[in-house]
Amino acid sequence: MRIILLGAPGSGKGTQASIIEDKYGFSKISSGDLLRQEIEQKTNLGLKAQEAMDKGHLVSDELVGEIIKKRISSQDCKNGYVLDGFPRNISQAKYLEKMDRRRKETVLEIELEEKVLIQRLSSRRVCVECGAVFNLEGRPSKKKGICDACGGLLIQRRDDKPEVIRERLKVYQQQTKPLIEYYRDKKVYFPIDGKKTIPEVFVEISKILDKRLEEDRVTRQSP
Numbered sequence: 414m415r416i417i418l419l420g421a422p423g424s425g426k427g428t429q430a431s432i433i434e435d436k437y438g439f440s441k442i443s444s445g446d447l448l449r450q451e452i453e454q455k456t457n458l459g460l461k462a463q464e465a466m467d468k469g470h471l472v473s474d475e476l477v478g479e480i481i482k483k484r485i486s487s488q489d490c491k492n493g494y495v496l497d498g499f500p501r502n503i504s505q506a507k508y509l510e511k512m513d514r515r516r517k518e519t520v521l522e523i524e525l526e527e528k529v530l531i532q533r534l535s536s537r538r539v540c541v542e543c544g545a546v547f548n549l550e551g552r553p554s555k556k557k558g559i560c561d562a563c564g565g566l567l568i569q570r571r572d573d574k575p576e577v578i579r580e581r582l583k584v585y586q587q588q589t590k591p592l593i594e595y596y597r598d599k600k601v602y603f604p605i606d607g608k609k610t611i612p613e614v615f616v617e618i619s620k621i622l623d624k625r626l627e628e629d630r631v632t633r634q635s636p
């Protein structure tokens with residue numbers, strides 16, 4: 414199974430992808446995290462990606478495609494994976510299908526109104542060491558500014574500034590939203606109400622995943 418999480422910036426893709434990985438054992442692949450690692454390691458790819466990310470624009474399909482392909486071909490993805498932030502446009506969706514052809518897909522879009530997205534992104538804090546995600550309002554760390562998981566420092570992401578947030582939301586509407594019709598036509602698209610708490614959103618997601626996995630099992634068993 415390949416799970417694709419769609420949703421505007423701040424909708425909770427990364428949060429839910431981590432829970433899906435924990436509960437279902439599907440490896441989490443986050444294109445944003447992979448790009449941030451490249452930036453941290455000051456690789457050529459990272460240097461090229463940084464400029465686009467700081468503006469809230471998409472990194473080129475070639476660069477993102479390269480790191481996703483490498484990640485998907487690793488051993489831990491053989492039994493399935495959950496994609497957070499990829500694909501972001503139709504051309505990336507087609508690339509994914511070509512790269513890993515026979516896998517059943519489930520596409521979940523976490524829906525949330527813009528006002529709440531902006532609120533969540535402005536109050537998000539991430540750990541510089543392990544990448545754990547917190548929220549000053551909804552999910553604060555026990556000790557202010559310190560990660561509960563590893564004791565690392567919590568910071569605000571560079572692209573969580575108000576003007577970059579606005580640009581990212583615009584880019585989502587223009588370039589990523591068309592994927593909804595694309596996946597609806599393929600009959601693999603499921604919208605999820607993102608307004609609830611993190612555990613409640615996961616309950617909605619797991620209802621769909623359990624059903625899809627069961628369908629998959631039955632199909633495999635039938636001659």
Ligand code: G5P
Nearest residue numbers: 422423424425426427428444445466472498537548610611
């Ligand atoms: P990213 O890193 O993919 P975005 O913009 O798509 O960035 P972002 O900001 O990481 O998405 P998210 O993962 O959807 O948001 O949300 P999250 O971090 O889990 O949750 C946001 C906040 O809300 C957190 O504080 C969390 O605690 C709280 N929260 C989460 N869920 C809930 C809930 O259910 N209830 C409540 N109350 N709170 C909740 O991409 C970054 C950049 O990388 C490049 C682009 O430049 C992009 O801008 N990039 C790509 N470029 C080209 N192609 C691609 N495929 C690319 N992928 C990345």
Ligand code: MG
Nearest residue numbers: 426427428445
């Ligand atoms: Mg994220």
